Amino acid sequence: MSPARCEKRALSPPRRKIPRKCKRGRTVGAVAPNGAAPWMESPWASLDGDIIRLVAEHALAGDVADYLRLRAVCRHWRSSTVSPRGRSVVDPRFHPRRWILFPESHGLFPGHRKLHGRVRFFNVSTGAFARLLLPFFPDHFVIDSVDGLLLLQRDRDSAIRILHPFTGDIVELSSLETLRPQVEPFFTSTELAYMRAMERKEMGIFSYFNRICAALSFGPDGVITIMFVVTRVQRVAFATSADQQWTLSNWQTNLSWKYMAFQGKIYAASIWVNFSPNRIFVIDPPRVEANGSASSFSLPEPKLFATCPVEKLFGFAYLVNCESEVLLIGHTDRSYSQAVVYRLADIILGRFIPLTRFGDYTIFMDERSLCVSSKAVPGIADGSLIYRHHGKFLAQYHVRSGTLSTAAEGRIEEGYRLAPYSLIHHLFACCLMTFGKSPGYAVLPCLVPA
Numbered sequence: 001m002s003p004a005r006c007e008k009r010a011l012s013p014p015r016r017k018i019p020r021k022c023k024r025g026r027t028v029g030a031v032a033p034n035g036a037a038p039w040m041e042s043p044w045a046s047l048d049g050d051i052i053r054l055v056a057e058h059a060l061a062g063d064v065a066d067y068l069r070l071r072a073v074c075r076h077w078r079s080s081t082v083s084p085r086g087r088s089v090v091d092p093r094f095h096p097r098r099w100i101l102f103p104e105s106h107g108l109f110p111g112h113r114k115l116h117g118r119v120r121f122f123n124v125s126t127g128a129f130a131r132l133l134l135p136f137f138p139d140h141f142v143i144d145s146v147d148g149l150l151l152l153q154r155d156r157d158s159a160i161r162i163l164h165p166f167t168g169d170i171v172e173l174s175s176l177e178t179l180r181p182q183v184e185p186f187f188t189s190t191e192l193a194y195m196r197a198m199e200r201k202e203m204g205i206f207s208y209f210n211r212i213c214a215a216l217s218f219g220p221d222g223v224i225t226i227m228f229v230v231t232r233v234q235r236v237a238f239a240t241s242a243d244q245q246w247t248l249s250n251w252q253t254n255l256s257w258k259y260m261a262f263q264g265k266i267y268a269a270s271i272w273v274n275f276s277p278n279r280i281f282v283i284d285p286p287r288v289e290a291n292g293s294a295s296s297f298s299l300p301e302p303k304l305f306a307t308c309p310v311e312k313l314f315g316f317a318y319l320v321n322c323e324s325e326v327l328l329i330g331h332t333d334r335s336y337s338q339a340v341v342y343r344l345a346d347i348i349l350g351r352f353i354p355l356t357r358f359g360d361y362t363i364f365m366d367e368r369s370l371c372v373s374s375k376a377v378p379g380i381a382d383g384s385l386i387y388r389h390h391g392k393f394l395a396q397y398h399v400r401s402g403t404l405s406t407a408a409e410g411r412i413e414e415g416y417r418l419a420p421y422s423l424i425h426h427l428f429a430c431c432l433m434t435f436g437k438s439p440g441y442a443v444l445p446c447l448v449p450a
Contacts, residue, residue: 096148111137127376178245217264242292320369366431
């Protein structure tokens with residue numbers, strides 16, 4: 001099925017049932033008295049083009065899915081608005097940044113035969129679901145998602161493709177095979193033998209990477225720059241859509257860093273070690289030549305962006321993008337029962353003012369963080385933090401009251417679980433850096449009876 005038909009099925013409103021009495025009076029090919037098509041008689045179809053464009057801009061500022069639904073109303077509305085076709089990946093205005101790929105349970109993953117080519121997306125602002133038919137997954141698997149765009153690796157050649165799931169637009173990048181000579185020296189012969197065995201299971205060279213954090217930046221000329229942290233070798237790989245190869249950084253990252261992609265950059269928060277303060281670093285994208293290539297330049301080293309004293313933050317620090325504002329979250333005690341939230345902008349200015357509110361949002365934290373509207377998660381109070389408490393259970397910390405409670409039933413153990421989950425468990429799984437065309441994609445914390 002073409003991406004266009006895929007979009008219409010997923011985003012068009014359900015058909016309204018017609019009363020039986022009305023059905024009797026209908027005739028095939030009915031026209032209005034003046035000979036015009038029925039839809040042309042609708043006052044909505046005769047709206048002024050400027051008004052339509054104004055409404056469309058408002059819809060696009062909120063959610064690209066609403067914009068696509070608006071354009072699907074009639075031919076006049078489509079001709080009065082900008083088509084996202086062919087530009088929805090390179091133009092950030094059309095990114096589905098409020099939508100996330102929803103991890104399934106029962107061991108299902110994109111491309112699993114039981115899903116029949118369909119995958120679900122979840123809107124973190126409204127709690128709505130979109131079930132899309134995407135024909136790519138039989139020979140692709142997901143390695144990450146940035147602003148709702150999916151980063152796919154193609155099985156046959158390990159090429160990276162950036163997919164807009166709501167329009168079907170794709171941007172091609174070079175194959176990750178060009179990284180093989182650069183990453184293999186970091187592994188022992190035993191590790192290489194294991195990973196080559198994983199390659200035969202259709203993981204390709206991505207089995208060398210396992211967990212990544214990717215960032216995308218978009219130039220005015222349509223060139224896309226991508227970089228991603230390869231946690232397994234503590235390096236950052238980068239390329240542009242005009243490059244023929246990937247390049248690895250000549251400097252190391254740190255295994256203890258927590259990463260977040262934001263506005264084309266990668267932010268990293270270090271862990272408290274030996275009474276040293278938590279430090280926040282930023283990794284800028286590489287320089288790009290006039291022809292769109294970045295392979296001639298080395299990646300800038302991480303820059304120290306901010307420092308948080310030990311008395312203000314203890315242990316792991318988490319970075320989260322909450323409505324285009326970066327928050328730094330951590331704990332103040334060794335029991336991890338008291339959490340604290342700071343604005344990164346305040347820390348840069350030397351102000352450490354704990355937040356008691358951050359809108360009507362709930363924040364999920366683990367290997368990465370996810371900000372979700374509390375309206376989309378029934379049963380969770382706004383201003384809550386959801387995280388793994390001592391690796392035993394999912395805790396809910398309410399920032400305003402300072403209370404700690406259990407967010408979901410069951411005790412967490414490492415491993416896989418294929419049984420049904422609550423919505424909280426599914427969203428928590430989005431914070432794990434495990435993606436792929438295997439049951440490992442749906443890795444959720446294993447629940448055992450409490």
